[in-house]
Amino acid sequence: MAPLFRHQWYRLVSQHADLPHTYKRSDNAPLTLRRYSGRGSRWDVSNAYHLKHSHYKAVARPVGMGTSPISSKATLASWESLRLDNLALRSLPIDSSKVNVPRQVPGACFSMVRPTPVENPQLVAFSAPALALLGLVSEDANQWEELLSEYFSGNKLFPGCEPAAHCYCGHQFGNFAGQLGDGAAMYLGEVINDQGERWEIQLKGAGPTPYSRQADGRKVLRSSIREFLCSEAMFHLGIPTTRAGTCVTSDSVVLRDIFYDGNAKPERCSVVLRIAPTFIRFGSFEIFKPTDEFTGRQGPSVGRNDIRIQMLDYVIGTFYPEIQKAHADKVTRNAAFFKEITKRTAKLVAEWQCVGFCHGVLNTDNMSIVGLTIDYGPFGFLDRYDLDHICNGSDKSGRYAYSKQPEICKWNVEKLAEALVPELPLDISQTIIEEEFDTEFKKHYLLKMRKKLGIFQQELEEEDDELISELLQTMHSTGSDFTNTFRLLSSFPFPQLSESFLLEDFIEKLLDQCASIEDLKVANRPRMDPRQLSLFLMLSQSNPQLLEMIGSKAIVDKELERIKQYEELQELTTDELRKKNKNKWTEWLQKYKSRLAKETEGVPDLNALNSQRITLMNSNNPKFILRNYIAQNAIEVAENGDFSEVRRVLKLLETPYSDEDMCLEEFGRQTESSLEDADGSSALEEPSAQCGLTVKKGLSYCSKPPIWASELCVT
Numbered sequence: 127m128a129p130l131f132r133h134q135w136y137r138l139v140s141q142h143a144d145l146p147h148t149y150k151r152s153d154n155a156p157l158t159l160r161r162y163s164g165r166g167s168r169w170d171v172s173n174a175y176h177l178k179h180s181h182y183k184a185v186a187r188p189v190g191m192g193t194s195p196i197s198s199k200a201t202l203a204s205w206e207s208l209r210l211d212n213l214a215l216r217s218l219p220i221d222s223s224k225v226n227v228p229r230q231v232p233g234a235c236f237s238m239v240r241p242t243p244v245e246n247p248q249l250v251a252f253s254a255p256a257l258a259l260l261g262l263v264s265e266d267a268n269q270w271e272e273l274l275s276e277y278f279s280g281n282k283l284f285p286g287c288e289p290a291a292h293c294y295c296g297h298q299f300g301n302f303a304g305q306l307g308d309g310a311a312m313y314l315g316e317v318i319n320d321q322g323e324r325w326e327i328q329l330k331g332a333g334p335t336p337y338s339r340q341a342d343g344r345k346v347l348r349s350s351i352r353e354f355l356c357s358e359a360m361f362h363l364g365i366p367t368t369r370a371g372t373c374v375t376s377d378s379v380v381l382r383d384i385f386y387d388g389n390a391k392p393e394r395c396s397v398v399l400r401i402a403p404t405f406i407r408f409g410s411f412e413i414f415k416p417t418d419e420f421t422g423r424q425g426p427s428v429g430r431n432d433i434r435i436q437m438l439d440y441v442i443g444t445f446y447p448e449i450q451k452a453h454a455d456k457v458t459r460n461a462a463f464f465k466e467i468t469k470r471t472a473k474l475v476a477e478w479q480c481v482g483f484c485h486g487v488l489n490t491d492n493m494s495i496v497g498l499t500i501d502y503g504p505f506g507f508l509d510r511y512d513l514d515h516i517c518n519g520s521d522k523s524g525r526y527a528y529s530k531q532p533e534i535c536k537w538n539v540e541k542l543a544e545a546l547v548p549e550l551p552l553d554i555s556q557t558i559i560e561e562e563f564d565t566e567f568k569k570h571y572l573l574k575m576r577k578k579l580g581i582f583q584q585e586l587e588e589e590d591d592e593l594i595s596e597l598l599q600t601m602h603s604t605g606s607d608f609t610n611t612f613r614l615l616s617s618f619p620f621p622q623l624s625e626s627f628l629l630e631d632f633i634e635k636l637l638d639q640c641a642s643i644e645d646l647k648v649a650n651r652p653r654m655d656p657r658q659l660s661l662f663l664m665l666s667q668s669n670p671q672l673l674e675m676i677g678s679k680a681i682v683d684k685e686l687e688r689i690k691q692y693e694e695l696q697e698l699t700t701d702e703l704r705k706k707n708k709n710k711w712t713e714w715l716q717k718y719k720s721r722l723a724k725e726t727e728g729v730p731d732l733n734a735l736n737s738q739r740i741t742l743m744n745s746n747n748p749k750f751i752l753r754n755y756i757a758q759n760a761i762e763v764a765e766n767g768d769f770s771e772v773r774r775v776l777k778l779l780e781t782p783y784s785d786e787d788m789c790l791e792e793f794g795r796q797t798e799s800s801l802e803d804a805d806g807s808s809a810l811e812e813p814s815a816q817c818g819l820t821v822k823k824g825l826s827y828c829s830k831p832p833i834w835a836s837e838l839c840v841t
């Protein structure tokens with residue numbers, strides 16, 4: 127029997143043998159083997175070497191050796207000494223069946239699984255800051271890449287890994303879907319780093335689980351790159367999020383029908399290493415839900431309140447220890463926990479709104495129990511400011527549109543409240559929601575927006591609310607780029623420091639960020655087949671109830687507005703549009719100027735105050751975000767076997783608030799030179815893997831997106 131790592135054992139110990147024992151290794155070093163308390167099949171794996179056999183499982187630990195998890199060198203030995211403590215599996219019930227086929231899983235929170243190996247795993251990119259959370263730091267680049275590819279593709283497991291899939295349910299697009307679970311994700315274990323922090327590690331795309339339903343448990347390169355990049359982008363933007371340590375692809379392929387139109391094509395199997403304190407979510411508590419009156423579905427563990435109690439004890443005790451210590455009474459404790467997750471969720475969605483992030487699939491199973499952004503699918507960042515922007519091509523009703531995210535998150539918190547009954551009475555949780563969610567959202571939103579506008583000396587709540595509202599209305603009516611417009615405002619000075627400032631030049635820069643007639647025509651192009659619209663209009667008059675079942679009046683009204691706008695644009699010239707936009711911006715800037723003047727009252731050193739203001743604004747208004755066209759360019763290059771663009775974009779996203787033009791020029795030059803045609807042209811065109819569009823590359827990463835970017839479709 128070959129050892130998993132470098133040492134051969136003289137003796138194996140039955141899982142049911144009495145422990146501890148001392149044994150000899152092939153290099154004669156003494157070893158101690160210990161059993162985890164209360165779990166006969168689990169072993170202390172700190173600084174361990176590991177062997178597996180059909181009847182035996184031995185984990186050996188050098189006698190007298192400390193428990194520091196890893197050295198600073200990323201050698202094979204340091205990977206072997208990762209310190210794992212899989213608390214979730216010790217604290218929550220595990221599925222008694224080992225059969226890995228799609229099925230209902232009652233009475234359990236986890237099912238034990240094994241990753242399915244892939245052929246020839248290749249590292250696309252890794253995040254050094256994320257891997258450092260685990261104590262993994264690179265010193266040998268070649269060995270590092272090989273290790274990451276093997277272990278974080280699922281082809282190999284390091285000591286202490288106990289792969290498992292989590293069981294949860296969820297409300298999807300407002301309807302209870304019953305059992306869902308980790309259909310493509312696998313818990314590997316929980317790493318304890320040098321600082322004593324606990325980090326759950328998870329592979330997404332490592333193969334089927336009992337929760338895969340009709341799917342294969344795989345993820346492909348395009349979706350894996352998007353999740354990897356956005357996880358890290360959100361972290362560096364300062365927004366609570368799960369992390370991504372690696373993105374690994376392979377020569378294994380699966381068939382995918384991107385647009386569900388019968389045109390499936392082979393795509394490369396890829397795996398993302400996800401890192402978070404926990405991946406427990408709102409939907410984890412919905413496994414106890416009784417039969418839903420609308421869908422007829424129920425959770426797999428209905429009636430098992432004992433498991434709900436276990437989950438609450440585990441979540442609060444592990445991730446909210448200060449609440450656990452402060453409350454002896456369970457109901458009071460549970461209420462304090464619910465209040466905290468309500469506030470965290472409200473604050474999180476306020477952060478999203480302030481950076482223009484759209485999640486795309488805000489189902490209850492995609493809401494973190496510790497208030498993180500989780501599960502990056504058809505997400506998107508706003509380009510042109512549009513309250514009704516829908517980033518998910520599958521969201522035909524616009525349930526998860528940008529403007530609706532706060533109310534949807536609140537609705538999801540309400541569903542969590544229902545899932546906690548009877549351990550937290552509904553009247554208590556509903557009161558908490560009513561008192562806390564909107565208040566916390568508005569407070570944090572206003573605080574963040576004031577920073578984005580550089581107003582921090584005086585708190586004029588009503589005036590600031592109005593100023594922000596009018597700014598967003600101006601941005602909406604002019605189709606301004608959300609990110610670039612906010613970034614530009616830092617160069618608008620205090621009135622007393624405007625001697626060399628030319629308002630006309632500044633307005634011209636703002637107008638360059640506004641939507642062109644061509645942009646607006648694309649945005650307002652009618653979406654419905656005329657026959658479908660005619661049918662809906664007829665139903666709105668004759669049978670409104672039926673219309674709501676197959677569509678909605680809001681969809682019809684939106685389409686009619688779109689048609690009206692499109693017709694008006696046919697008669698509008700570029701000069702007329704620019705003049706209208708100039709008037710709107712001039713009007714708002716006068717109000718902004720007046721508000722800034724109030725900031726300077728009683729301040730002796732205006733230059734110092736202005737420098738402070740610019741620093742504040744530039745640390746809250748990113749220059750670089752993960753726009754869809756940037757991600758798409760990186761994906762297309764990677765699908766041709768070149769991962770350099772993914773790595774460049776990752777590096778860029780690690781400093782989103784940087785204002786160094788040299789950095790931008792460097793990235794821009796590399797992108798263009800790496801994508802030149804034989805004739806020297808740097809504006810390459812090729813079909814987009816997402817929507818079959820012609821994609822021009824070599825664009826600056828912070829530029830206003832090209833017109834084709836608005837038609838990129840992610841489902």
